[in-house]
Amino acid sequence: MMGPLHDIIWTKDHDLQQKIDHEIKMREGTARLLVASKHPAQVLEAAKNLLSSNTRIIAYMSELQRRKTAEVLGKQLALEGNQLPCRAQVSVSDIRIPLMWKDADHFKNKGDYRRYAVFCMLKVGTEIYDTSMISDVDRSMTDITFEDVILFDDVPHDFDMKLEVYCHKLHEEFSVANTPKKLRKKINDISGSVGRSVGKRLSGLNDADVIGNMVLGPKFELVAKGSLCLSDVDNSVRTFDLNLETNADGQVHELPLFGHYCCRLAALPHCLVQATVTGFLNVQEDDDLSKWKRYWCCLKNLQLACWSSPDDVEVTQPLLSIPVTKSTQICEANPSTVKKLHSFLIKTVNINGIFDHTLAADTKEEFNKWWDGFQQHLLDQALWKHACDEQMDLRASGRRKAPLFTRKSSLYEETPLIEPERDSDSIVNDLGNDQLTQMLHTLMGEASQIRGGASSQL
Structure with missing residues (x-):
């Protein structure tokens, strides 16, 4: 299947x-x-x-061949469940x-x-x-x-x-514009004698014939x-x-x-410009640990930004911003001190001190979603290293x-x-494929000789 x-x-x-x-x-x-x-x-x-x-x-073509080989050998790298x-x-x-x-x-x-x-x-x-x-x-x-x-x-x-x-x-x-007269005359003679159909046949030649010979x-x-x-x-x-x-x-x-x-x-x-995960979370109040406040949260750009509702994201600054950097640790909350289900602790250490925030999801599924999201965000920062320290200007101008x-x-x-x-198409009917091929080979052979002579003069 x-x-x-x-x-x-x-x-x-x-x-x-x-x-x-x-x-x-x-x-x-x-x-x-x-x-x-x-x-x-x-x-x-x-x-x-x-x-x-x-x-x-x-x-x-090389990449397509590599994928086909990996598929035959059963070496699929993008396995479901792996965090990349x-x-x-x-x-x-x-x-x-x-x-x-x-x-x-x-x-x-x-x-x-x-x-x-x-x-x-x-x-x-x-x-x-x-x-x-x-x-x-x-x-x-x-x-x-x-x-x-x-x-x-x-x-x-x-x-x-x-x-x-x-x-x-x-x-x-x-x-064709600066071809030696003898070869140019042959090109014009073919064009004038066999007309549009030959042009179509010439158009069907592969690149090696066209570029390599003509x-x-x-x-x-x-x-x-x-x-x-x-x-x-x-x-x-x-x-x-x-x-x-x-x-x-x-x-x-x-x-x-x-x-x-x-x-x-x-x-x-x-991870700096696209949200890793979004949704509602409950944040424990600092002044009263028995109280929780519900926020719409977005994990992006090294922080968890919190608003009252999704409608406020585009119009106001976040009410609360929790840093999520390389020095951040995510762990489950201590059930002896935090009675709310599906809770976890965000601990960040920086030059200003140690900051703890306790959060809780509404359901087990939401908890797993946020847990994976935080792990993903930390993984991104760990592997992209200094490129995650700030948003760089890509200077993507119109000349891209x-x-x-x-x-x-x-x-x-x-x-x-x-x-x-325009009036020479009827002559094509008098030419067989062998005759046409011979004419083309003669033309290409002389072009090849001229190319060899030109390259030897460099």
């Missing part, structure tokens, strides 16, 4: 499969846009988006990468005038975002600064965030990596190590990275990079691979 846990797992797998399908559509649309682009800026942006889409697809710490929103901002040019390049303005396009990709599990791309990075710049605020919505306390730096050396790119799109190289975790969370900008990647020859990329980067990593655990799952691909899908001539 399938239980609730199985339904949750199925829903998560289904959502992940939807993301994969959507990202594949985005990749296909981006590939078409890359083919159709004529301006260098468009080509660069399309190549960057294509790399990001491919990275997401790989991450989604809350998750958090985590933001990365103020990313700055110092550059280390030679004196002759930067100060004396000598040497070749190298220019680069650079962007960063940040990963936490299957959440992958990229920054805006900084083009025309040259010897006049002492560092690369990204204005983006990248916001991750559902991050566990033991997260391991990866920051990757991608770079492309700017030079003449290959596209178009010499810009290639972004992974030039450096960094990592961030909970201990790096801070309200201020800090400096971190940047590990430089090497090529097959053991050489680092010619972009003169300094080996460090700066950024601000902020975290806002859900939204998940690509929400993007639309209709614009890309409407972009034709080749602009056909």
